[in-house]
Amino acid sequence: MDGFQYLSARSKLLCRPGAIAALAEEAAALGTRRLMLVSGSRSARGDAAQAVRAALGGLLAAEWTEIPQHSGVDAVTALAAQAHEQRIDGFVAVGGGSASDSAKAAAILLAEGGTLQEHANVFYPPDRYLQKVLPAPKLPIIAVPTTLSAAEVTPGLGIRDAQGHKLVFWDANVVPRLIVLDAAACADVPASLLASTGMNALAHCVEGMYSRVRNPISEGLALQGIRLLHAALPRVVANAADTEAREQALVGAYVSGLVISNARVGIHHGVCHGLGSLGGLAHGVANSILLPHAMRFNRLAASGPLALAAQALGADTPGLTPVQAADAAITEVEALQRRIGVPLRLRDAGLDRALLPRLAHGAMSDRGLYFNPRLACEAEVLELLEAAW
Known part of the structure; x- marks a missing residue:
C-alpha cells in the first residue's frame, strides 16, 4: 500500500x-x-x-x-x-x-x-x-x-x-x-431535485474511487455512499413522502462529501463546473448527464476501482474481467438514470452545442483534471462533451 x-x-x-x-x-x-x-x-x-x-x-x-x-x-x-x-x-x-x-x-x-x-x-x-x-x-x-x-x-x-x-x-x-x-x-423539496443532486453525490463517490489521491478510508466511504444513494434515490422518486428514504439519501450525500474532502474529484466535475457556470445548467442536471460518460472515459485507467463500484451498485460481477466489471458499473449508472428520470443528454437540458469548444477549453484549467486518473487534452475533453451532447 x-x-x-x-x-x-x-x-x-x-x-x-x-x-x-x-x-x-x-x-x-x-x-x-x-x-x-x-x-x-x-x-x-x-x-x-x-x-x-x-x-x-x-x-x-x-x-x-x-x-x-x-x-x-x-x-x-x-x-x-x-x-x-x-x-x-x-x-x-x-x-x-x-x-x-x-x-x-x-x-x-x-x-x-x-x-x-x-x-x-x-x-x-x-x-x-x-x-x-x-x-x-x-x-x-x-x-x-x-x-x-x-x-x-x-x-x-x-x-x-x-x-x-x-x-x-x-x-x-x-x-x-x-x-x-x-x-x-425537507419534505417540500421536489423529488426531482433530490434525484439530480443525488447523481452529483453519486459522482463524488465514483470519482473518489479512482482519484489520483484516493486512499483506503475514502474508498470505504465511497462504496458505502454508493450503496446508500443507489438504494435511496429510486425510493425518493417513487414516493416523495418517504421521509426515511430522504434521510438515507441525505446521509449518502454527506458520506459522498467526506469522500471528496480527501480523494477530491476528477474530469467529471472538472467539466460539470463549466456546464453550470458557462452553460447555465443546474449542477445536479450536469452531473446526472455526464457521469456515465466520465466513467467510460476512465474505464481503462480505473478498471479496478470501477469494478468495486459495480459491486456496490448491485452488478453481477463474478467471472468478469476488471474492464468488463467497469463496463457493468457504467450500465448500472445508466439504469439508475432511467429509473429516477434525470436528463440523459446535454441537448435535452437545453445546452447550446456551440458552447462545447469553449467548455472544453475552460475545463483544461479546472483542478478536477489534475486529480483524474487519466490525463486529458482539450480535444479529448471536447470528444467527451460531444458524446454527452
Whole structure:
C-alpha cells in the first residue's frame, strides 16, 4: 500500500427528524450570537428556512436570501460586505450547494481580505496544481442542506467569475462546524431535485474511487455512499413522502462529501463546473448527464476501482474481467438514470452545442483534471462533451 494522508475536519453532524429545533443550543456552543441566514430566494421560503428562523429566534441578526444558482463573485462580495456591516459572527447556510459555497466564500473574503479571485486555486495543464494557503481563522458556518450536493461537508467550493469560469477554492477552515440533516424539514423539496443532486453525490463517490489521491478510508466511504444513494434515490422518486428514504439519501450525500474532502474529484466535475457556470445548467442536471460518460472515459485507467463500484451498485460481477466489471458499473449508472428520470443528454437540458469548444477549453484549467486518473487534452475533453451532447 502506498502512503497517504487523510484530513478530518472539526465538524459535528446532527441527523434526525426535527434536528433543526436544537440550533439555538448548538449555536450558543459555538459562541455565536449574531448569525446571518444565507440562502436562495426559493429556499428562504421553504420549510427548512422557516424552521431555522423559529429555532434561532433572536440569534438570527440578518438574512441574505439573494444567492443565485452558480453564485458569483459579485454576489459573494456583496454578501461579505453586508455581513461585515451587520457585525455577523457566523453564517447559517440553508438550501443547496450555492448557499453553502457562498457562505464559505464570504468567510474567506472576510478573513483573508483582498479580492476573492486572489484566493482561488490554479491548475496548469497537464499536471501542475497550485493550491493557495488560506491560514486566517474563519467565521463558523452552520449548514442545513435541503439538497444532496454535499457542498456543506467539504473544504472545497466554487464561485463563478464574470467570464463564466468557475473559480475553485480549498480551505479546511470553512468546513461548517455544524451540519444538520433534517429530512422532516425537507419534505417540500421536489423529488426531482433530490434525484439530480443525488447523481452529483453519486459522482463524488465514483470519482473518489479512482482519484489520483484516493486512499483506503475514502474508498470505504465511497462504496458505502454508493450503496446508500443507489438504494435511496429510486425510493425518493417513487414516493416523495418517504421521509426515511430522504434521510438515507441525505446521509449518502454527506458520506459522498467526506469522500471528496480527501480523494477530491476528477474530469467529471472538472467539466460539470463549466456546464453550470458557462452553460447555465443546474449542477445536479450536469452531473446526472455526464457521469456515465466520465466513467467510460476512465474505464481503462480505473478498471479496478470501477469494478468495486459495480459491486456496490448491485452488478453481477463474478467471472468478469476488471474492464468488463467497469463496463457493468457504467450500465448500472445508466439504469439508475432511467429509473429516477434525470436528463440523459446535454441537448435535452437545453445546452447550446456551440458552447462545447469553449467548455472544453475552460475545463483544461479546472483542478478536477489534475486529480483524474487519466490525463486529458482539450480535444479529448471536447470528444467527451460531444458524446454527452
